[in-house]
Structures are given as C-alpha cells and as structure tokens.
Amino acid sequence: MKHLLLLIALSGSLCFVQAQDTVIKEDFKPSTKNQPQQEYPQVNSQGYARFKIIAPAADSVRVSLGLGGQGGTKLLKAEDGSWMGTTAGPMDEGFHYYNINIDGGKFNDPGALNYYGSTRWESGIEIPAHDQDFYALKDVPHGHVQQVLFPSPSTQTSRRAFVYTPPGYYENPSLRYPVLYLQHGWGEDETAWSNQGHANLIMDNMIAEGKTKPFIIVMTYGMTNEVRMGGMRNFKIEPFQTVLINELIPYVDSKFRTIADQQHRAMGGLSMGGMETKTITLGNPDVFSHYALLSGGTYAPDDVNANKSKIKLIFLSAGSKERPDGVRNAAAALKEAGFNAVSYVSEGTGHEFQTWRRSLRELAPLLFKE
Structure with a gap:
C-alpha cells in the first residue's frame, strides 16, 4: 500500500476519503491476529485495514506492510496524541506481516500478535478471506x-x-x-x-x-x-x-x-x-x-x-x-x-x-x- 486515506474532521466527526471517492464501509472489526482485548488494528468487510498507534511524542508514524515491510504509509496525528489511518485500498485476502516506523525506528504494533518473518518477529494482520473456512x-x-x-x-x-x-x-x-x-x-x-x-x-x-x-x-x-x-x-x-x-x-x-x-x-x-x-x-x-x-x-x-x-x-x-x-x-x-x-x-x-x-x-x- 503506497498511500493512506486522509483523516479529516467534518461536522465534528471523523471521515475517511480518497481521490476515487470509494465508499468505505464502517463495519471495521479487530483483526483476528490482535493481542487479547486490543481494538486495533481493524479490518472491514471490503479488506481495508485501519491502524491506531499511541505515540504522542512522535513526529512521524508509518505502517509498512508485506514481507520485509518495504515502503511506508503515513498515519496522521489526532488531538489525543494517537496516530490513525486507513489503507488507501483493500488488501489481498489472508495473512500479512507489517511493522510500525516511528521517527525512523522499526517497531512492532503493540496491538497485534507477532509472527516470525523477515528474519524478525513481525506484527501480523489477517484480512478475512471468502474461503477461510x-x-x-x-x-x-x-x-x-x-x-x-x-x-x-x-x-x-x-x-x-x-x-x-x-x-x-x-x-x-x-x-x-x-x-x-x-x-x-x-x-x-x-x-x-x-x-x-x-x-x-x-x-x-x-x-x-x-x-x-x-x-x-x-x-x-x-x-x-x-x-x-x-x-x-x-x-x-x-x-x-x-x-x-x-x-x-x-x-x-x-x-x-x-x-x-x-x-x-x-x-x-x-x-x-x-x-x-x-x-x-x-x-x-x-x-x-x-x-x-x-x-x-x-x-x-x-x-x-x-x-x-x-x-x-x-x-x-x-x-x-x-x-x-x-x-x-x-x-x-x-x-x-x-x-x-x-x-x-x-x-x-x-x-x-x-x-x-x-x-x-x-x-x-x-x-x-x-
């Protein structure tokens, strides 16, 4: 994913928009790969992923998805010091590695379980698949x-x-x-x-x-x-x-x-x-x-x-x-x-x-x- 949806405030509420004007369903649920009782990251029925990282002193937060965590997508800072964002498009079905880049340092998402990949323990997220049964x-x-x-x-x-x-x-x-x-x-x-x-x-x-x-x-x-x-x-x-x-x-x-x-x-x-x-x-x-x-x-x-x-x-x-x-x-x-x-x-x-x-x-x- 190369871009994240822009998080903006409209009429006192948070909305996610993108250039293509895709309507994103707000049926997000915690990923099945989350730590116990952790609300984020979340996925919706269309395959979009939403991330929230608590890092009030940070200047930059990115989510790097995929084997090796190549590239980076920016999260935007909210008033409470958290950083949020939703992927610009749906992700492929199934399991994906990812990590969090905070001010140039690589970290795992404290909300997600860890899996050994890319020669390190990486965060994991699961996009529900149509054939997951x-x-x-x-x-x-x-x-x-x-x-x-x-x-x-x-x-x-x-x-x-x-x-x-x-x-x-x-x-x-x-x-x-x-x-x-x-x-x-x-x-x-x-x-x-x-x-x-x-x-x-x-x-x-x-x-x-x-x-x-x-x-x-x-x-x-x-x-x-x-x-x-x-x-x-x-x-x-x-x-x-x-x-x-x-x-x-x-x-x-x-x-x-x-x-x-x-x-x-x-x-x-x-x-x-x-x-x-x-x-x-x-x-x-x-x-x-x-x-x-x-x-x-x-x-x-x-x-x-x-x-x-x-x-x-x-x-x-x-x-x-x-x-x-x-x-x-x-x-x-x-x-x-x-x-x-x-x-x-x-x-x-x-x-x-x-x-x-x-x-x-x-x-x-x-x-x-x-």
Missing part, C-alpha cells in the same frame, strides 16, 4: 503439533523441529503414516507453517471431511536466514541437506510411527523452501517420491527424466499475482513427458500465506495415493 478452527478431531529437539552432529548442537501427527495417531498405536517434510520461506522459521499457515487446522479439517489421507508433517528451520534477501545465489544447501537427510529423517523415523521408505516420503516448501526442495529432491531421488514447490520455482523434464520411475507426484503452485503461467506451463511440459504433474494457481493472491494455505489444501489430497 478450510483453515478455521472447527469442532472436529484434532491432531497434535509438538516440538522436538533432535541431535545434529554436523552442527554440533540440538536442532528444533515441529511435528504434526494427525488425529488418531495416539489412539491407534498400530498404524504407521507417510511423512511430508514441509519447509518455510526466507526470513521465516519452523514456526511459520503452524502459526501463519495453519497447516494443522487445514489437515484436521480435510481429514475430518475425508478429503485427504492422514499423514505426518515435519517442519524444521531451513538455515536460510543468514543470506540477505537478494543474495540467494550465495546460499549453500549442503549444511541443511546434511541436517535433513542424515539427521532429521532418521530421528523422525526412529521416534514416530512412519512408513520409512521413499514411496511414503514427500518434500515441499514455499518460496526459498521451494528452492531447497528442488535442490534436495533432485540430489536425493531415493529419499523422496513426492515433490512440491509452492511459489518456489519449477522442474523441467530434463531435471527429472533420469528418475522418472521413482517420482510419484510433482506439484507446482503460485498466486495469480506472481507468475502463474510459469507453473502452468511447467506442469504441462512434465505431463507431456509422462510425469504425474499438477499445477495450482491461487486466484487474487501474491507471494503471501493465503497462496500457500490454499496450495497445501490442493496438495494434501494428491499425496501418498496408492
């Missing part, structure tokens, strides 16, 4: 997301992962499950898919509706954030590949009831996690049989022809505001070459978690089919 918290059987600390001799420490086990895992100790290793993007960490992505709720709801087979999801830190945005060519995959292949997978197979073979093991990732997925799957065809790149590039037939018989699925996705033709064309080329390839485009979204939430919803039913 698929990741809503419902009265259905729920799986568990647990933190595990696994030994990592290659990094001389213990590392952290989060493991989703589906409903019934503990009630049915004789059952074993396939596994999806699911990676976050640059600037995020192993908390992203649960906190921002609601991967556990997506799975719970789909399993309850009979839309997907139950499987385990493992989420760990991809060791990506030492690389500055724009310097991805300098990222070295080898240390993380060692952690994943030689340390984490054996740990998960020893501690959880997995089906510990290539045909029941998948890897996917969003954005830079997709880049990691592509590199690692191509280099380890005997480890993974299902590949998924979510806004994370594509495969070409020449990349995978040598291991065609080992690959059960290639899934490629993007938002319609990204480069959707790239994933469509790549999937078409893979299909023509004889692969089980599927593309998905999230309508009306860009490089944001709503794209990746929807992508997981589309991916899950395709995994581990007999």
Whole structure:
C-alpha cells in the first residue's frame, strides 16, 4: 500500500476519503491476529485495514506492510496524541506481516500478535478471506503439533523441529503414516507453517471431511536466514541437506510411527523452501517420491527424466499475482513427458500465506495415493 486515506474532521466527526471517492464501509472489526482485548488494528468487510498507534511524542508514524515491510504509509496525528489511518485500498485476502516506523525506528504494533518473518518477529494482520473456512478452527478431531529437539552432529548442537501427527495417531498405536517434510520461506522459521499457515487446522479439517489421507508433517528451520534477501545465489544447501537427510529423517523415523521408505516420503516448501526442495529432491531421488514447490520455482523434464520411475507426484503452485503461467506451463511440459504433474494457481493472491494455505489444501489430497 503506497498511500493512506486522509483523516479529516467534518461536522465534528471523523471521515475517511480518497481521490476515487470509494465508499468505505464502517463495519471495521479487530483483526483476528490482535493481542487479547486490543481494538486495533481493524479490518472491514471490503479488506481495508485501519491502524491506531499511541505515540504522542512522535513526529512521524508509518505502517509498512508485506514481507520485509518495504515502503511506508503515513498515519496522521489526532488531538489525543494517537496516530490513525486507513489503507488507501483493500488488501489481498489472508495473512500479512507489517511493522510500525516511528521517527525512523522499526517497531512492532503493540496491538497485534507477532509472527516470525523477515528474519524478525513481525506484527501480523489477517484480512478475512471468502474461503477461510478450510483453515478455521472447527469442532472436529484434532491432531497434535509438538516440538522436538533432535541431535545434529554436523552442527554440533540440538536442532528444533515441529511435528504434526494427525488425529488418531495416539489412539491407534498400530498404524504407521507417510511423512511430508514441509519447509518455510526466507526470513521465516519452523514456526511459520503452524502459526501463519495453519497447516494443522487445514489437515484436521480435510481429514475430518475425508478429503485427504492422514499423514505426518515435519517442519524444521531451513538455515536460510543468514543470506540477505537478494543474495540467494550465495546460499549453500549442503549444511541443511546434511541436517535433513542424515539427521532429521532418521530421528523422525526412529521416534514416530512412519512408513520409512521413499514411496511414503514427500518434500515441499514455499518460496526459498521451494528452492531447497528442488535442490534436495533432485540430489536425493531415493529419499523422496513426492515433490512440491509452492511459489518456489519449477522442474523441467530434463531435471527429472533420469528418475522418472521413482517420482510419484510433482506439484507446482503460485498466486495469480506472481507468475502463474510459469507453473502452468511447467506442469504441462512434465505431463507431456509422462510425469504425474499438477499445477495450482491461487486466484487474487501474491507471494503471501493465503497462496500457500490454499496450495497445501490442493496438495494434501494428491499425496501418498496408492
């Protein structure tokens, strides 16, 4: 967002106006990502966001929205010392990172919950989506997301992962499950898919509706954030590949009831996690049989022809505001070459978690089919 609506006083009341004379509905409600009992930020039914920051001694307050908080939009100061403003247009549906710039310093909004993104804990805001029911918290059987600390001799420490086990895992100790290793993007960490992505709720709801087979999801830190945005060519995959292949997978197979073979093991990732997925799957065809790149590039037939018989699925996705033709064309080329390839485009979204939430919803039913 590059502009904020001008806050003016008319007839003793506050009104929001913009050049296009758009009528903004005054049905604003607190964002679902707010701290308890905090009224701001707010969103309305059209997707506009309204912010209020208490900073009476400040000279300038801006809201920076999106991954990295690029740019800045000004808030205007009210008589009581607060700063307020409403976005100049509706935001895309779903989750967005943002931060507050006060007199040149970057801060989180005290009214909002924090989420790890852009290599720091950022404020988060949720724009209600027309299809948000698929990741809503419902009265259905729920799986568990647990933190595990696994030994990592290659990094001389213990590392952290989060493991989703589906409903019934503990009630049915004789059952074993396939596994999806699911990676976050640059600037995020192993908390992203649960906190921002609601991967556990997506799975719970789909399993309850009979839309997907139950499987385990493992989420760990991809060791990506030492690389500055724009310097991805300098990222070295080898240390993380060692952690994943030689340390984490054996740990998960020893501690959880997995089906510990290539045909029941998948890897996917969003954005830079997709880049990691592509590199690692191509280099380890005997480890993974299902590949998924979510806004994370594509495969070409020449990349995978040598291991065609080992690959059960290639899934490629993007938002319609990204480069959707790239994933469509790549999937078409893979299909023509004889692969089980599927593309998905999230309508009306860009490089944001709503794209990746929807992508997981589309991916899950395709995994581990007999």
